[in-house]
Amino acid sequence: MxxxxxxxxxxxxxxxxxxxxxxxxxxxxxxxxxxxxxxxxxxxxxxxxxxxxxxxxxxxxxxxxxxxxxxxxxxSLGNDKSYFDTNISSHHHFYDTKTNELIDIDSSKIELKNIPNPPKGKSIKEIDVVINVENDSQ
Amino acid sequence: MxxxxxxxxxxxxxxxxxxxxxxxxxxxxxxxxxxxxxxxxxxxxxxxxxxxxxxxxxxxxxxxxxxxxxxxxxxSLGNDKSYFDTNISSHHHFYDTKTNELIDIDSSKIELKNIPNPPKGKSIKEIDVVINVENDSQ
DNA sequence: CTTCTACTTTAGACTGATTATAAACTGATA
DNA sequence: TATCAGTTTATAATCAGTCTAAAGTAGAAG
Structure with missing residues (x-):
């Protein structure tokens, strides 16, 4: 571009x-x-x-x-600062809670079944899946 | 108690x-x-x-x-302050991004299939699903 | 090409959540 | 009861993010 x-x-x-x-x-x-x-x-x-x-x-x-x-x-992560992503496709993340490393997961890779109905009067905007990971202890 | x-x-x-x-x-x-x-x-x-x-x-x-x-x-939410939960069972959340309201979802309610393997050397600690919701526009 | 105006940028002040500090306090143990 | 490590506390410090008001700039109009 x-x-x-x-x-x-x-x-x-x-x-x-x-x-x-x-x-x-x-x-x-x-x-x-x-x-x-x-x-x-x-x-x-x-x-x-x-x-x-x-x-x-x-x-x-x-x-x-x-x-x-x-x-x-x-x-959104359990972290004080916020992260941005130039990948705007719907996707999820691995998040290393110790190193703050973030890795994309294509949304097609994870299948979410039986998503419950949202509370009355509200509708779902987006679903975020964060898989928290940590280095294996040596 | x-x-x-x-x-x-x-x-x-x-x-x-x-x-x-x-x-x-x-x-x-x-x-x-x-x-x-x-x-x-x-x-x-x-x-x-x-x-x-x-x-x-x-x-x-x-x-x-x-x-x-x-x-x-x-x-962990996309919010400056952090929330605590006395519900320590594995569970997920509805989160109203406008009102900051949080609602529990029992982990058995959502089925996660095909969880990808974590990056080499790391292992999964926890999976958080946050369903962001908003009030229906009136 | 100049003028005008609304939109932008900027440095620095400010806010609010969280953490660090260092002194005072207290539970457990001898 | 004296001692001491673990706790609590008020307050200062930090840090991400927002606000502000002044200076700068893109774009339209002349």
Whole structure:
């Protein structure tokens, strides 16, 4: 994908294609594989690999905007900070509770049967399966 | 359960039965139903319902000790604060992302099939299923 | 090409949950 | 009853995330 594609993508979704947003698009979507990251990871990556100092507030703003547009997903873990994922397909995770390592599991790999009805008046938005793992004790 | 039972329970697991820990046991385990709470919830509950002002730091210490002993569970949600659960049986949750309401789902209700093998060298510790729900739009 | 305006970015202040600290306290044991 | 390691406590410190108000910028209009 080229810069112009990102510019169009941003414009089409009502986000002004600013220098910062375009650079973040490059960092997130010009990769072969999808990946997980924290806000801090991304801010540091922008500075180191893209030579672009972007304010933390802007990184937060941009990620939340991208999340709302469905360009990234946010992952909930038993951790103080939140993780983002450029893999936006429906999928689950292995999570190493000791190292905080995250590994995708394709949603087709796990079959969920007998999902109970949601409480009255509520409807299901998404189902997250987190398989907590740990290194075998040596 | 009486106080003496809690004292024994604590002593048997290597925790000194202090006044604060015994009171917290009463609050958590002398109930008909299991329930969910935050650290703040518990601190306030201790003061109001048990007339016992317990320092926040102690509430944190005690809950972490109880968690390590398996007397409570901690629940991971996409939320800044963490939730505890006196239901220590293996189970899952409905989670209302708007109201932060949590509802238990017995683990027998959901069938998980084809759980993939964990990454090499790691083993599965626990599987958490969170069904995110939202109020139907009116 | 300039002007204008609404949308963005930014540094830094702020918040709220959690953890660390260091002094005072207390249960268990001799 | 004296001792001491384990606990509690108030408070300071930390850290992710949000807010704010000022400065910057994209895009439309002239």
């Amino acid at each position: 080229k810069n112009q594609d990102f510019i169009n993508k941003l414009r089409n979704s009502g986000l002004r294609p600013t220098k910062q947003r375009i650079k973040i698009c490059e960092a997130l979507f010009n990769t072969e594989k999808t990946f997980h990251f924290t806000v801090n990871d991304l801010a540091k990556m922008m500075q180191k690999n893209f030579n672009e100092k972007i304010s933390l507030a802007t990184v937060y703003n941009t990620l939340h905007a991208f999340k709302k547009k469905g360009y990234v997903k946010e992952i | 009486k106080n003496q039972d809690f004292i024994n329970k604590l002593r048997n697991s290597g925790l000194r039965p202090t006044k604060q820990r015994i009171k917290i046991c009463e609050a958590l385990f002398n109930t008909e139903k299991t329930f969910h709470f935050t650290v703040n919830d518990l601190a306030k509950m201790m003061q109001k319902n048990f007339n016992e002002k317990i320092s926040l730091a102690t509430v944190y210490n005690t809950l972490h000790a109880f968690k390590k002993k398996g007397y409570v569970k901690e629940i």
